[in-house]
Amino acid sequence: MGQIGFYINQSICQGCKACSVACKDKNNTEVGINFRRVYTKEEGSFMHQPNGGIVHNVKSYYFSIACNHCEQPACLLSCPTGAITKSDENGVVTIDQEICAGAQLCIKACPYGGPQYNKETFKSNKCNFCMDLQEKGEDPVCVATCPLGAIEFGSIEKLRKKYGDIRQIKGMPSPTITKPNIVITPHRDAKLV
Amino acid sequence: MTKDSHMKNLLANKMQRRTFLKWSGAIGVPVIAGGVGTKLLIDKQKEEKVASASEWDNVVSTCSINNCGGRCVVKAYVKDGVVIRVETDTQESGDPSIPPLRACVRGRNYRNVLYHPDRLKYPMKRVGKRGDGKFERISWEEAVETIASEVKRIGDKYGPESRYDNYASGQSWGLHGGSTAVRKLLSITGGFLNFRNDYSSGAGNVATPYTYGTNNSGSSFDSLLHSKYIILWGQNPSEMIFSTPYREYLMQAKRNGAKIIVIDPRYTDTAITYADEWIPILPTTDNAMMDAMGYIIITEKLHDQAFLDKYCIGFDGSHMPKGVVKEESLKSYLLGEQDGVAKTPEWAEKICGVPAEKIREIARNYATIKPAALIQGWAAQRQAYGEQFMRGGAQLACLTGNVGKLGGWAAGTGYWSRSNIVYPISYENPVKASIPCFLWTKAVEQGTEMTAADGLQGTDKLSTNIKLIFNMAGNMLINQHADINKTKQLLEDERKVEFIVVSDLFMTPSAKYADILLPGTTFFERYDIGVPWCFGDYVIFGDKTIDPLFECRNEYDVFAEIADKLGVKEQFTEGRTILDLVKESVERTRKELDPTFPTYEEFREKGVHHFKFDEPLVGFKAQIDDLENNPFETPSGKIELFSKTLWDMNQHEEIPAIAKYISSWEGPEDPLIEKFPLQLISWHYKRRCHSTYDNMPWLEEAAKQEMWLNPKDAEKRGIKDGDRVQVFNERGSLYIDVKVTPRITPGVAGIPQGAWYTPDEAGIDQRGSVNVLTSQRPTPLAKSNPQLTNLVEVKKA
Secondary structure, three states, X not given: XXXXXXXXXXXXXXXXXXXXXXXXXXXXXXXXXXXXXEEEEEEOOEEEOOOOOEEEOOEEEEEEEOOOOOOOOHHHHHOOOOOEEEOOOOOOEEXXXXXXXXXXXXXXXXXXXXXXXXXXXXXXXXXXXXXXXXHOOOOOHHHHHOOOOOEEEEEHHHHHHHHOOOOOOOOOXXXXXXXXXXXXXXXXXXXOO | OOHHHHXXXXXXXXXXXOOHHHOEOOOOOXXXXXXXXXXXXXXXXXXXXXXXXXXXXXXXXXXXXXXXXXXXXEEEEEXXXXXXXXXXXXXXOOOOOOOOOOOOOOHHHHHHHHOOOOOOOXXXXXXXXXXXXXXXXXXXXXXXXXXXXXXXXXXXXXXXXXXXXXXXXXXXXXXXXXXHHHHHHHHHOOOOEEEEOOOOOHHXXXXXXXXXXXXXXXXXXXXXXXXXXXXXXXXXXXXXXXXXXXXXXXHHHHHOOOEEEEEOOEOOHHHHHHOOEEEOOOOOOHHHHHHHHHHHHHHOOOOOHHHHHHHEEOOOHHHOOXXXXXXXXXXXXXXXXXXXXXXXXXXXXXXXXXXXXXXXXXXXXXXXXXXXXXXXXXXXXXXXXXXXXXXXXXXXXXXXXXXXXXXXXXXXXXXXXXXXXXXXXXXXXXXXXXXXXXXXXXXXXXXXXXXXXXXXXXXXXOOOOOOEEEEEOOXXXXXXXXXXXXXXXXXXXXXXXXXXXXXXXXXXXXXXXXXXXXXXXXXXXXXXXXXXXXXXXXXXXXXXXXXXXXXXOOHHXXXXXXXXXXXXXXXXXXXXXHHHHHHHHHHHHHHHHOOOOOOHHHHHHHOEEEOOOOOOOOOOHHHHHOOOOOOOOOOXXXXXXXXXXXXXXXXXXXXXXXXXXXXXXXXXXXXXXXXXXXEEEEEEOOOOEOOEOOOOHHHHHHOOOOEEEXXXXXXXXXXXXXXXXXEEOOOOEEEEEEEEOOOEOOOEEEEEEOOOOOXXXXXXXXXXXXXXXXXXXXXXXXXXXXXXXXXXXXXXX
């Protein structure tokens, strides 16, 4: 299949966070540990006109992100124990829980906030693309969850062909750092100018 | 920021760039007790090495029945009798006749609801002062015996009108449940005081029929695929699940090129997802904008005169009911012919805060881009004069002739339904007396003094106040009813309500006021069929996933035992178990309503049944196509923009015959605003269904309980994002953290409704339970809840 990745149709993301909570349900993660996160951006201001009318330029959007299973995973490169590996088969980046020593360097290295530290097990972990479910023929849980079907996954090459090559929206770090395997249809207010 | 730089910002229309990690994110610190709960569950699973969510024995398709408008497919993955994770509908999007019925964020947390360590586990009786929350474990035998004897004692002493089943919605839209069981039992044993209406669309439910003769003014949501212009007025389907597939249809409508406007005091998630434009507006002033839109439509001759002439009463002087002067017409009102106030956009701008030019633009678009759908949410009718909002929207739909047309929308309450099944539990209450549900506290205090003016129906006078309350899977006893402090005092006096029974999953604020507290079941632990409010062409099978945990029991079974004690078990159950009820519903639906409905086995296997239709349902199409043979259900047979019935009530200031802007108490024009300068509204939060799930840590993490405040208002008070503040008015006071955000209109504060009332020793709520600040003053016509009409002040805690 080659490298797989996520497609995020951010233009219809309602910020409901079903993806994030479903991910917690599947992975049994505590409060504070979120393999998939939904970020909020809100900005703008108001002005009262002399007659009382209110004008504004408010803009806001949500963005759902997990791990981008990058071409150049900063986490992998930073890991002192070699716990992080990238699959030759599908490019999925995983943290071996038996090996992880909890150094948390991956957390500092990842510009997307992917790896999450567990203070009880003293280990870091992150999205493994639900490979255990995929092997059983099911979709990754976030993909199966989104009420509007705004998350898809598959061969990144095919996703890029289908949806274009946007890997960055306003507020996101440059894709040149880690070469993330993500394709985004940006929200109207999130497009890079 | 200076005025100039504000202007620059507006002109440049730019967003500041910040780094990714500075965004406000999903990671938050939960502030509620109960966080330990999930932890225990998860720890347990870790120990048992169940952790692998990818190994399961079987998948059970079931359905939750709480009081959202949607119903979704919940697939429980079960291993060794334990639900290890939940999934949802796998239906792909694309075919409008079988939309995906995927669970929202609330549904993804259901495993934690089921296994929460705070579940009520056995029946209890109160041992302390009522409301203190002190209970003692008792046997089921004792619980059943106590309830049976109190039902009889109070009924014998005060008469059946003393017995009341309070409005409750934690279990709704299934075949059975606590309230159904209570009502059947009370009906068999003499009866109970009825209530009418609801807390959701109470003003609209009474007002809309004065215009259209019915509340069924909606069209199926697939009709929106034909709309070219959609106004969502105070409606937020992204957060408040009005209907599970609605969002799918809105998305398709947008893809089809519909322009979508959201009018709301908040820049809602709906606005983020769907809106081409957000129009901020001050709460309680919607009708001022509606009036001005009407003014523009009429003065610019954009109205549909032929439609108004043929179908409507009261548009102009030549279409007035007999005995009413022509100056009372809608047109005359809008032009200001009688009161000297033309309802111009400039007039409205001063009141509602929407710029006159913007009102003109929206009025013109709505009148000329056809077909157009003006869809009203219900928030803006939970206002002091909420009746006007609902009739006002309908008025605009009629002015533009958008009624009865595919892609148009008649506005008003907006019910529609095509998912009909048989409900096998029936009963007839021998008591005919009924009160508006919002006035139950009045019926406790002064029931015998209530009259028709209070909305008492079915009798001239009640023989007793309410003495016995059943509160089954509901939080209206304390938390969700207006003015918590007032209600508390009332319930604490045991001479007033003598006996209170509560059934619930958790120790909610209402449960604390029980005399007998029963542990109920989740949907995983019983059979049922889930039906959407009315907005969806489907029903979902609720399969029993596991046996009830602890000593929890289904209310139907409990009340069968109570019926047995009272010697009426056979009449109560008619020999049926819960599973029998489900099977009977399916069989009778096939026989009596729809031969194509699946068999019980087929339905259970598929989990969901979609009713199929050739075309969208269009509200009032029959009337518009052929008025003569299909008159409206109004006294005149036409749409009554002017209602002679309302006119004859002779309370023209507060109950006008045409929809009008009425300056609201605790609105922006109330002098009280000097003392309490912020208008406080609440909304249905994405992480709760009303007050259900407030105690769920994952959901608190996903969407924290916090108050929205505009940066302008925050700055004035020295409040920064994340600060803890006190919010207060003359009715009460609460503490809450603040989210300072431009997503709310200046002058308005917003608290998500449904947080559990958590008083400190001084009685001040610590959780942000909005109803310590709301009023019990009912709306004039419907006697409904005005819970979004509040003036408050905020200060740093």
